[in-house]
Amino acid sequence: MASDKTKDYIAKYSEIQRKTFLQEGYALALPMCFPGDSVSIDPDESRINDLILASDNSIYGVTDGEKAHLFGAMTRDVTGFVFDMGLIPGKGTATAVVDGIKDVFVCRGSAIYRHEKLMPPFDCLQEWFIDRAPFADDCLSVDSGSILHAVGIEGNVLAGITASELFIADMSGKKSRILYTDKLDSGNSGHLLKTEDGIAGVNKKGVLWTFSIGNKKFEKNDLGLKGEERACLCVSGGRILIGAGNRIISFDPRNRTSGLLAELPLAPLTTLAAMSDGRICATSGKEIEHLFEVDVPTAIMRDLGVFVSVLAARRYGYNFRTSLVGSQGELILGEYDRGAHLWLYFPKIRKTEKG
């Protein structure tokens, strides 16, 4: 029998050595390849800048760097791979990937490129073939400079921003054109958010702005954010949640009220997502980020620990830039690190009274 002193030592040892890492749910780090049969995207070209969940439940993403890649991932039914769809043409940072009807659109520099979506392979157990189609020859250019981010609005229509302009574009093949432009004050910090009737962002002065597609109207709301902080946005229960620095602020566009939802012990906040059961997941920290969970009704915040994948690929997850909620309610995260992986996090299913 171990002595009390030994038990105490083991408990403290365990607290330090093991409980630093994810204590709830499961994280899976997916290598950026077909596991077992292709080489991953070059480590230096793999940092994930943006992710989307397309209408066909495939995940698409773009990577950072001079050699920027578009990749697609399939995790549903009998698929299970990440596929490098090719180097994105042009120069500058690839900042956004947007879902279209048959295509995905990629913003790089001041151009928007078009690439057909992935077809699910006939089989991933034998004789698979995943076609690496080229990007479409035509691209649409924006006059006002590099595109900072863009989101899909409907069909092949997207909305994006440069440092000085908001634009709406129709990317329907050869008919691609800019539909609308408007002046944008004070640039933008972080990703755009698709809202119920338009888009939202946070400008360099730390002001939340919303733009209604229907009436082409801007509204600005000073939430006291610091302009230099990169902002992450998501929608939860009709509210816009804004994470920046170490704070998560809740803004209700219906009555234009706001409040502090949570204050994290680590900064900066790097990703923010509203899960399908209402909880909020955020990653935050500098060299080693932690996953935080916030229960919106109670505003209780919990530190779930450092990302680690112990199933499939064994990898420790330190830095993330983008996240979204997948079709199964899982959190999908784009790692922003050398040799990045695409991460899936399946939160713990809470026991209910019925359970």
Next chain:
Amino acid sequence: MQTFKTDKAMSVVMENRKYDTAFYRFNKWPDSDACWSLSTGPDGRIYAAACVEITPGSTVYLTRYNDQTNSIDYLLEMDKALGDPRDSGRATQCKIHYSFVPDSRNGILYMATHLSGPPKGRASFSPWHSWYGNEMFRGSVLLAYDTSADKALWHDLMIPKQGCRCLCFDQKHDLFYALSYPLDHFIVYDLATRESYDMGRIGSVNCQAIFLDRFNRAVFADDQGYLVRYDHTNRKLERLFLRLPHEHFQTGWHSVLYDAVASPDNERVYFITWIADSHLIRYTPQEKGPGILEDMGRLTQERDPTVPMSTYQNHCGGLVFGNDGMLYMVAAKWERDFPVPLTRDIPAYGSVLRIDPETGSRSEVAKLRRPSPEGSGHYVSRGARDRNGDIFFGHVGTVPVGFFKMKMNVEEGRDNHLPLRIWG
């Protein structure tokens, strides 16, 4: 493991000596889409399976190359022979998949059927989907065909509900060895008692060949590319800690055996794997040890490793020894060198390689192409040598498929097919 310092995959010496090749199409079975099985029968003639795995409500036709008339004889419609009609509403007896085995004692050619052909009226068939349905495959049937009388002698349901991916025959002990699909179990069938024994699951991928080593043990590979050996004396399946070589960006997953051939003296076995960029491997079995594995190098050309390449496009098959003691096989080769556009229809041909079994040096001695405009001739399933010493390669490609014959200019004789290969 010894690694041969062979040239890079593309550095195949072009041989001055070329062999004439001809393609024989299954014209009388126009829906045939794959010739998965092609083997030398106990009579020294070439038997080929005209399989139909895409067209619903069809069946595999057993055929034979007639060296007197230089044409194809159509011997047996499998559904009729088995009493499992093609229009039954069940998945069809559509193919024989690496499952011809000859019995040299009595002139019998054994064969086992496989699944995937859709029932009549259905667009497709999945054994997982239909497992509990009335349309489910009846099962793999072992059929004994008397090659001297040209008639089916008997048949028996060997693996209920499943197909037989590959078959091997231990003639000394009258045992057949098979791998089932889709459950991937190792099956032993006792010819004396006509009973099957299920030795359990191997994995998911499904190995494509089982060979018999010279100590009468069945050898194949699991999903991770480890050799697995079955010893009938103790009825034990044993994983050997010998892993089949693969490319640096692969993990070894899916490196199961694709094809295997014994050296003429039966001391060694040469095989290739079922993964893109397949390697040629030499195996020397040991009675009291796992054996010796030697990597003789990659067989296909350079390519972009960021693409999870299809084993249809990057393929090797047709291992067969010639009467000259050289090893012949076919590697798919794209008509243009790397980099090639990675689309589904890369033009390719079958590069027939002659390989020195001692040194591993290789040369391309023929190119297999379907007559224009029938498409590519790159995909070869199996190879075999007939009583005249000529070499044949089964083909998978444009409908109707068939096989290639490569004239070998061997001295006249009637036993140029020996020794017989005893696995599919």
